[in-house]
Amino acid sequence: MTPVSSHSPLRTVQVLGGGNAASSAHVRSLAAGLVARGVRVTVCAPAETGHTYDFSGAGADHVPVPRSSDPGSVAALRAACSGADLVHAHGLHASFRTALALSGRRTPLVVTWHDRAHADGPRGAFLRVLERRVAKAATVVLGTTSALVDRARRTGARDARLAAVSLPGPRTAPVTDDPDLLRPKIRAELGAIGRPLLIAVGSLERHRGYDVLLDAAHAWQRLDPLPLVVLAGEGPLRDELRRRIDLEELPVRLVGPREDIGDLLAAADIALLPGRWEARSALAQQALHARVPLVATAAGGIPELVGDAAELVPYGNARALADAVVRLLEDPGRRESLKERGARQAATWPTEDETVTQVLSVYDELTRPRPMV
Template identity: 35%
Template sequence: MRILLLCTGLKMGGAEQQSAALARQFLHDGHTVAVVSLTADQEVSLPEGATVLHLGMRKTVPSFAMALWQLNRFVRQWRPDIIHAHMVHANLAARTLAALTDAPPVLCSAHSAREGGQARMLTYRLTDRWAALTTHVSEAGRQAMIAAGAVAPERIRVMPNGIDTALFRPDPERRQATRAALGVDADTRVVINVGRLVPEKAQHVLIEAFARLVRKADSPVPSADLRLLVVGEGPVRSKLEATIDRLGLQGVVTLLGMRHDVPALLNSADVFALSSDIEGMPLVIGEALASGCAVVATDAAGVAELLGDAGEIVPRGNAEALADALDRAMTSGVGTSEEQTARRQRIVDKFSLEAVARQWVDCYAGLAGVAGNGIPEPAR
């Protein structure tokens, strides 16, 4: 098939990384792939063999109109069988294109449980007729969009993110080398968080929880043997730095910034911690499990579906509960080889990139092979 993946942007977010991973897998499986970004920025690595186009759109109506004209010209030249849009602005652009032209079937994927306010949800509902299908990465997100009036239940189904289990896997040699490069010895318990530094990821709660842990006198793990690594960049970095200084955690908590060696960093960690208030289906939890990490996470949307009983879930915004859960997790570290294997196997069995890519291609084929009304049954 000729598959066009349309993204709002290609920064280092979960939706963007999933689009890049799907492009790699589709190419591997013999399909032809184009990746089109509405905006100019690119932080994720795209595979060789994909046709890539950046439209350079800015947040103005004339710029949106120009991007839409460029997109239409590209679609007419490249002739995809399906347009698969990811994230709000790309979803609305693809629907507008379908409304104005004889574009191929448009499939729209939402990746967050909170896609926007009432105006955006109304826009979703009014443009729904021009999408062949809408999907969400989790059942919790699907229900949130239905409750917000963005889409009728029969018009949205769940399609999970896929995890590249060849890239994310336990690797003792890489673990040792990465820890050495980070200046972490074998006895140190390492907690890692990976995500954009934005308010909804709530890394400040994780830092406060870690401060409680460091000061906890009865913890089985000495405070000198604890490290927290936060991977990512974003607008709240200065606030997080101030929190680290205020709590006296210099040298214990490290903001690593943007990194392109996340598989190696996950290998170096004992526990992955998610502190988010808002998610859709947090891709990095699956990556951490596939790497063998123990996982502690807040009860944000999509977490329970992905994590199952392979980790511990705590309430959002509760630093004390998060600290207690981290203490329990770090007592055993990554655990036995059997425990690591069980975590990884959950992802291999249910969320591997190969399996999810096959589901997408089956979905694309069904939509492209009918005249506008062959919508697969929604997930329940």
């Protein structure tokens, strides 16, 4: 697919508010693919996000814009969007700021919802107001799951569609260590020699379901050898989780944020995803690609994403989570079956090239000159 005009390259602005790792990696991949197709791309994102994801290295212009809705930040974003043929914002907060910045302009606004907001009480009510504002302001809302598309329609979106979103490949060179040597090396580092290794990855926040995971870990203490649960991530619940682990003497290690999630998964026997709601979980995708059996909650976009290639349990049910893990540890045949199903399921997901092609088709549709009536 080619840009709208061969004489004047399409100019797009991608807006990130800092976002999570998945949305930031998606924008980096999208920017590289669009630039390769002749599109001029500007990425508006906080300076630290630009440094981490190297948007300039993808061929895009990076304009540092703070993650803030104060008038100065909105004015900077408005200036960066001046002259753009189309603006594409990612995530709720970035989309809200972009809607403010484009107020009074006729520039098409595409919004991608990568996940839903996780908050209760007054903050949850406030975020739902933002969702409605964004849904009504956007020309098109792209949802990464069918549930998010339905949510956008319920909140007033004029046009909501399912997005093709790939799992971007690593930007750095692959590890050169022999996989057969890397696995025992990682397991030794984590303290999982001669025992099963269970991996969970994600920010230490309430909606991730780590309280349920710790409840389930009690049931695994009767197993011999005793499984080790490694939780990679950082967040506000770290101290609370640490206290529970110490007080209840649970076989769980908090290892903080890690950049080698692929290596951790390669060393793992089972991946765990116990959260209350997940959209297009990067961990689920990485686990299936890596042929690691996955136990996840049947919530949000997970069933749609993994199909029959994972053990799915109800959210909040520690007994069901514990039992699913025990069954897998005791049944090598079931683990092998999930590995094979996971590889087949992963092959059905969109590639980076297909993701860029779909997005560019939306851009072309929204910027194509309309015939005179």
